[in-house]
Amino acid sequence: MAKAPPLEELAALYGPHLNYTPAGGWQGESSRGSETLVKTHCCFCGQQCGIQLKVRDNRVVGFEPWEDFPFNRGMLCPKGVKRYLQGNHPDRLLDPLLRTDSGFRKATWDEALDFTARRLRELQTKYGRDSVAVYGGASLTTEKAYLMGKFARVALGTRHIDYNGRLCMVSAGVAYKSVLGVDRAPNPWNDIACAEVLMVVGANIGECAPITTDYIWRARDKGAKLIVADPRFTPIARNADLYLPVRPGTDLAMLMGMLHVIIRDGLTDREFIATNTTGFEKTAESVEPWNPRRAAEVCGVPPEAIERAAHWVAGSRRTMIMHARGLEHHSKGVENCEATVAIALVTGNIGREGAGPIMITGQGNGQGGREHGQKCDQLPGQRSLTDPAARAHVAGVWGIEPDDLPGPGYTAVEIMNAIHSGEIKGLLCVCFNPLVSLPEANFTREALERLEFFGVMDFFLSDTAAHADVVLAGSLQEEEEGVTANVEARVIHIRKAVDPPGNARRDSEIVCDLARRLGKGKYFPYHEPREIFEELRLASRGGLADYYGITYEKIDAQKGVFWPCPTLDHPGTPRLFEDGRFFHPDGKAHLMSLAWRDSGDPVDADFPVYLTTGRVVSQYLSGTQTRRIGALVDQNPEPKIEIHPKLAGPLGIKTGDWVTVTSRRNAITLQCMVVRTIRPDTIFIPYHWPGGRSANRLTHRTLDPRSKIPEFKVSACRIAKAAAPGGGSSGPGGPS
Amino acid sequence: MFGMEFYVDPSRCIGCQSCLKACEECDTHRGVSMINFDFVDRGETIATAAYVCWHCDNPTCAQVCPADAIKKYEDGIVGSSLKPRCIGCSNCVLACPFGIPKLIPENEQMMKCDMCYDRTSVGKRPMCATVCPSQALAYVTPETIAATRRQKPVNTFRFGNQKITTKVFMMAPADAAEIAIDVADYTWEGEHEVVPQAF
Numbered sequence: 001m002a003k004a005p006p007l008e009e010l011a012a013l014y015g016p017h018l019n020y021t022p023a024g025g026w027q028g029e030s031s032r033g034s035e036t037l038v039k040t041h042c043c044f045c046g047q048q049c050g051i052q053l054k055v056r057d058n059r060v061v062g063f064e065p066w067e068d069f070p071f072n073r074g075m076l077c078p079k080g081v082k083r084y085l086q087g088n089h090p091d092r093l094l095d096p097l098l099r100t101d102s103g104f105r106k107a108t109w110d111e112a113l114d115f116t117a118r119r120l121r122e123l124q125t126k127y128g129r130d131s132v133a134v135y136g137g138a139s140l141t142t143e144k145a146y147l148m149g150k151f152a153r154v155a156l157g158t159r160h161i162d163y164n165g166r167l168c169m170v171s172a173g174v175a176y177k178s179v180l181g182v183d184r185a186p187n188p189w190n191d192i193a194c195a196e197v198l199m200v201v202g203a204n205i206g207e208c209a210p211i212t213t214d215y216i217w218r219a220r221d222k223g224a225k226l227i228v229a230d231p232r233f234t235p236i237a238r239n240a241d242l243y244l245p246v247r248p249g250t251d252l253a254m255l256m257g258m259l260h261v262i263i264r265d266g267l268t269d270r271e272f273i274a275t276n277t278t279g280f281e282k283t284a285e286s287v288e289p290w291n292p293r294r295a296a297e298v299c300g301v302p303p304e305a306i307e308r309a310a311h312w313v314a315g316s317r318r319t320m321i322m323h324a325r326g327l328e329h330h331s332k333g334v335e336n337c338e339a340t341v342a343i344a345l346v347t348g349n350i351g352r353e354g355a356g357p358i359m360i361t362g363q364g365n366g367q368g369g370r371e372h373g374q375k376c377d378q379l380p381g382q383r384s385l386t387d388p389a390a391r392a393h394v395a396g397v398w399g400i401e402p403d404d405l406p407g408p409g410y411t412a413v414e415i416m417n418a419i420h421s422g423e424i425k426g427l428l429c430v431c432f433n434p435l436v437s438l439p440e441a442n443f444t445r446e447a448l449e450r451l452e453f454f455g456v457m458d459f460f461l462s463d464t465a466a467h468a469d470v471v472l473a474g475s476l477q478e479e480e481e482g483v484t485a486n487v488e489a490r491v492i493h494i495r496k497a498v499d500p501p502g503n504a505r506r507d508s509e510i511v512c513d514l515a516r517r518l519g520k521g522k523y524f525p526y527h528e529p530r531e532i533f534e535e536l537r538l539a540s541r542g543g544l545a546d547y548y549g550i551t552y553e554k555i556d557a558q559k560g561v562f563w564p565c566p567t568l569d570h571p572g573t574p575r576l577f578e579d580g581r582f583f584h585p586d587g588k589a590h591l592m593s594l595a596w597r598d599s600g601d602p603v604d605a606d607f608p609v610y611l612t613t614g615r616v617v618s619q620y621l622s623g624t625q626t627r628r629i630g631a632l633v634d635q636n637p638e639p640k641i642e643i644h645p646k647l648a649g650p651l652g653i654k655t656g657d658w659v660t661v662t663s664r665r666n667a668i669t670l671q672c673m674v675v676r677t678i679r680p681d682t683i684f685i686p687y688h689w690p691g692g693r694s695a696n697r698l699t700h701r702t703l704d705p706r707s708k709i710p711e712f713k714v715s716a717c718r719i720a721k722a723a724a725p726g727g728g729s730s731g732p733g734g735p736s
Numbered sequence: 737m738f739g740m741e742f743y744v745d746p747s748r749c750i751g752c753q754s755c756l757k758a759c760e761e762c763d764t765h766r767g768v769s770m771i772n773f774d775f776v777d778r779g780e781t782i783a784t785a786a787y788v789c790w791h792c793d794n795p796t797c798a799q800v801c802p803a804d805a806i807k808k809y810e811d812g813i814v815g816s817s818l819k820p821r822c823i824g825c826s827n828c829v830l831a832c833p834f835g836i837p838k839l840i841p842e843n844e845q846m847m848k849c850d851m852c853y854d855r856t857s858v859g860k861r862p863m864c865a866t867v868c869p870s871q872a873l874a875y876v877t878p879e880t881i882a883a884t885r886r887q888k889p890v891n892t893f894r895f896g897n898q899k900i901t902t903k904v905f906m907m908a909p910a911d912a913a914e915i916a917i918d919v920a921d922y923t924w925e926g927e928h929e930v931v932p933q934a935f
Contacts (some may be wrong), residue, residue, distance in 0.1 A: 026767035062761060065866045076867040081757040108904050206750030210869035217748050217870060221886045237752035617752045631757050645779075655779060677782050 009061035020630035094502025136429025138369035141482025149373025159409035171333025181583025194354035202326020206235030247712035256296025267314035269348030352575035366487030380544020600702025607716035751784030
């Protein structure tokens with residue numbers, strides 16, 4: 001709907017307030033020990049560390065490390081340590097909310113759901129089925145993600161459903177699918193500790209996947225070489241044997257330079273290429289002009305360093321290349337990842353212990369949440385929505401006609417564009433905070449204000465939810481059973497620890513209730529998540545992400561099951577491609593021609609500085625949850641701009657100064673840190689904050705043409721010292 | 737936990753502060769973190785260091801305490817000050833060569849790492865070393881450390897003329913027998929006598 005109510009008034013009621021102490025206080029209830037310890041997983045990030053939640057009187061009062069869970073063996077980052085404080089939170093939505101002229105009022109579930117169903121039906125009747133869209137999220141359990149896909153396509157009959165994973169790793173997903181035939185990291189994490197050469201490209205592992213650090217250090221202690229490519233000297237770069245200070249947006253030049261050297265110097269695995277791949281000539285031809293000198297001129301890494309990295313990577317049969325958002329958040333994110341996979345393939349480093357390219361998926365259920373139908377072009381099991389056989393299979397499981405399944409719809413940013421242009425009139429949003437997480441935040445705000453109906457399901461009133469007509473009070477991860485797939489594609493069991501508080505309800509209950517009110521209740525008969533999972537097993541059966549052989553009990557017994565797992569007696573598949581066969585019909589990996597493109601927001605005389613964005617260790621994504629946990633906010637109370645002294649010095653900027661950053665979209669003013677740990681031509685701003693502190697006010701909406709990921713990792717900007725907070729900040733809003 | 741020792745390796749530290757956050761979840765001092773954490777010089781480097789108390793064999797903090805409030809237990813763990821005895825004078829805070837003890841004004845008491853006594857005394861690992869994502873803080877057997885780390889554990893430290901041996905180990909380059917941080921430790925002034933404390 002319309003504009004958000006005054007934020008100050010909302011903040012008094014809905015926060016963010018900071019929760020520092022467990023339920024009952026440090027010395028009170030929580031210190032009496034727990035009635036039960038619930039073995040489950042951390043909700044913050046794709047590592048999905050095992051953790052035990054302490055539960056007393058239906059409240060989560062603390063945690064205990066889960067040392068027997070093999071992936072993290074008790075290790076947790078600060079987000080995991082403090083995750084339990086999102087429960088019993090004063091900001092928690094305990095009732096559905098309906099919008100009033102001045103803010104929100106509590107509503108009954110009947111009121112809220114009847115209103116939601118009525119408005120969705122009205123819009124679809126007036127403007128057509130595709131005039132409403134659904135946003136899902138990759139922090140949902142797999143059951144919920146599956147349910148959202150089915151809800152959009154069966155209950156609403158719209159083709160427009162996409163999810164916030166579109167802002168995460170989709171470039172890697174597209175690249176792995178196009179080259180290897182499947183969207184999954186091919187290796188289990190234990191392989192990292194067995195590698196002899198580790199190349200980490202665009203992945204701030206110490207802050208964004210902290211417990212993976214130990215895997216890397218274990219490899220180093222066994223003598224492995226570590227190569228780190230990043231515009232910033234990240235915590236793990238401190239121990240790198242070779243640090244490549246790649247300029248933002250130019251990873252592809254560096255990677256093509258490495259491929260050039262590997263081919264030029266005859267370091268390829270010719271037999272593997274001939275037997276197991278197609279298209280090598282295309283790749284070789286495309287990198288031929290990219291000699292190290294030319295690559296260096298583009299990417300700002302010395303030619304000798306590119307040569308050395310190429311020689312190290314090709315010189316071992318146990319090389320792993322790890323990458324994350326730094327490689328993927330680009331308008332050529334897919335090519336970046338294809339080049340990375342190509343380096344692994346042409347050196348024969350795949351399908352064995354300690355050898356392979358791996359993407360480090362970022363969101364809680366980043367892997368599982370993208371496999372079962374909430375992507376705009378996919379059906380459960382990583383099936384294609386345009387494949388007639390896939391449509392027939394899933395329609396059969398769902399009890400509908402294949403022709404009734406809508407076709408592929410818009411991706412996340414395209415949905416927001418269509419809202420802005422008036423093509424899409426209604427939006428139902430779950431587990432997604434686009435006002436903070438989409439690029440060019442002011443465009444997103446304008447779009448939200450144009451919606452004729454906006455419904456949000458969430459447990460806190462997110463910055464986006466402030467714009468909603470109705471807010472459905474949903475559940476935290478620990479309030480509903482389900483599964484997720486961690487970064488290794490290990491399907492794990494999320495156990496329900498407590499019931500949703502007050503009148504909040506389990507997410508899946510809310511969705512099923514809404515489907516009933518839309519007249520589609522017979523397709524959503526579930527009482528428990530387990531029933532959804534049983535259907536998901538059938539829907540995914542025979543697909544790439546085949547879950548048919550996975551049950552909750554098998555997950556518990558094995559401490560996770562790696563998909564594909566096609567039969568009940570199948571142990572799961574920790575490592576892909578061990579037989580040399582890839583998942584394309586011809587069994588080969590398909591090497592691609594690589595082509596250079598400039599960034600969508602190039603630096604020039606007016607905007608001469610590169611801006612790159614990313615995470616800090618104590619915050620998660622748009623901060624809806626972590627900006628409410630005191631200890632995590634204390635660690636990073638505000639976003640700080642990182643600036644190199646060579647850039648800061650001539651402008652008279654010192655640590656602690658306020659600095660205005662202006663891009664072609666907008667300007668924000670934040671305090672800075674002057675540090676030698678970033679390229680002198682680049683600044684960094686973490687993106688977890690809203691309003692005048694939002695890095696995404698500066699970023700641009702250029703998309704990768706294939707993955708449709710926004711180019712968060714490189715924008716052009718200029719900087720100037722500001723007199724005071726807010727000084728020089730332009731555009732509506734201001735700090736919030 | 738039988739046979740386990742505590743190892744600190746700042747070269748592994750990624751500065752995530754998980755130890756700092758987990759420490760205050762420990763039942764003996766709920767809500768108060770006993771971890772010592774520093775950014776070495778953030779302008780120049782990303783380097784960080786997290787420490788626990790080193791649990792000296794002959795603890796300086798206990799020696800200087802006028803109230804006899806700091807005790808070393810039989811298993812070598814040096815505890816926080818005993819609340820009924822501590823007078824909050826900060827002698828220990830000033831004297832500890834590692835800078836570990838903290839005066840907690842709200843509690844009117846010196847508190848410091850007690851190696852999660854409630855946990856380690858019943859066979860659990862300390863909270864910080866259990867959660868540490870980089871295992872810069874590790875609580876494992878000496879055999880495990882020898883088998884898995886390139887560096888070597890050292891528990892002898894020199895501070896000028898004060899030589900200290902500790903229960904907790906620092907991971908050091910494989911050829912280092914002890915850790916010395918004072919130029920005086922490298923100078924030769926004749927056969928000086930090593931004294932166990934500097935006062």
